[in-house]
Amino acid sequence: LTPYEYITKIWTSEPDRFIVNPIHQMPGLNT
Numbered sequence: 001l002t003p004y005e006y007i008t009k010i011w012t013s014e015p016d017r018f019i020v021n022p023i024h025q026m027p028g029l030n031t
Contacts, residue, residue, distance in 0.1 A: 001009065
């Protein structure tokens with residue numbers, strides 16, 4: 001899985017973990 005696919009998979013199963021600040025949970029978008 002790519003980092004994006006991994007985050008998407010986790011976000012789908014545990015969206016509450018990412019509601020506060022989803023962008024900072026995605027490696028590569030804030031580099």
